[in-house]
Amino acid sequence: MFEKMLYGGKSLYFRYAPPLTDLDAISDDELPNAPYVGAPKHKRSVYFYWWAFLRENEDYIACCDAGGTGSMQQLYADFGDVRGDSFMDWWRAGGRLLFCEPPEEPISTYLSPPTDQISQDRVLLSVPVTGDLERTMAEMRKILREAFEYERRRRIREEGAVDAFSRANYPVFKKPVLTALHERLVVHQARKENPNASLYEIGKMTGVAQRTAGVEGGAEHRNVVGASVSRSLKEAKALIYNVGSGRFPDTTPPPKVSTESMAKSA
Incomplete structure (x- = not known):
């Protein structure tokens, strides 16, 4: 998971590296491989190429020309007008919100058995606090790994998720090169x-x-x-x-x- 700090201290999280600028305190070694020699930092992101390829879709550009009406008006409602030359302007204006992960639900601790029904994407555990900590952690890791895998398979099977790890509005379809x-x-x-x-x-x-x-x-x-x-x-x-x-x-x-x-x- 990649974290992108915004002004004001807020953070957004992405499954793949978001576009960065020279203002980001990150070394070149920590960035994804450059798509070509001398590529600026903001192009070292799959989200830049998502925008760039959308600009090549003639039907989508026709929708932009028509003010957001036509066969792609639903997609336009999310992505908006991409005819401008500045990817970073589009990104900051709201494009980044299409790809970031929603806030994760925090872990809940119960001092007594819950009376409300537990949702299918959560696991209820009763953990003894009298045994060996390392053994307990190992057992919990095994249980949670199996639960995570089950939920990923369920999301793919029932919800058609292309990336069972991602809950972004528009998840990356497959690992980009x-x-x-x-x-x-x-x-x-x-x-x-x-x-x-x-x-x-x-x-x-x-x-x-x-x-x-x-x-x-x-x-x-x-x-x-x-x-x-x-x-x-x-x-x-x-x-x-x-x-x-x-x-x-x-x-x-x-x-x-x-x-x-x-x-x-x-």
Whole structure:
């Protein structure tokens, strides 16, 4: 769990590292790996890329252009207008509240058996205080570990939770790799700006070619780079589609549109 101190002494907690600035007293070694050399601190966070990929979703931008109306108005009610260039302004204005964990319920101590029903997400223990402390703690740890695992499985099964550890409004879908997210973003943006460029040319524009082993320009090198760029474009398309449903980073391919559906919409 990551803690982010706010002005006034309040703290927010996140499952993954929140965006930081030079004002945060944290060493470089404590930060997540940079998505690219020289990346600013605020980009060393999955939440920056959530915002960045949402900005690439054309349907969502159309919703922003329409003042929050349209097919994505429910998502807009939470994420708001992302057309501005400053991620940190959006983050401070309320974006961070979408991803932080709610306050945890404190542990309750009863001096006599409770009369109220215990909720299903709590465990009631009767702990003897006359035995060996270390043995008692070991037994409690075993009981609580099993209870925690049971509750995680229940949340996934009954509530469809994507991260059974997280209770954020928008939990991170799966463990992010920032370098991969960055590469997919820049490859997608390069393709958008250069629609007629070859896959290899896109690879050279984005540094994929330079990072790929082999003789640059050779047939094998071109094939490997082209395949890598093609894969990045497909995954970027999936990330952009799924972030429009409130899931990130999710590379599940978008549903294919049937020819019958295309004919009806024509």
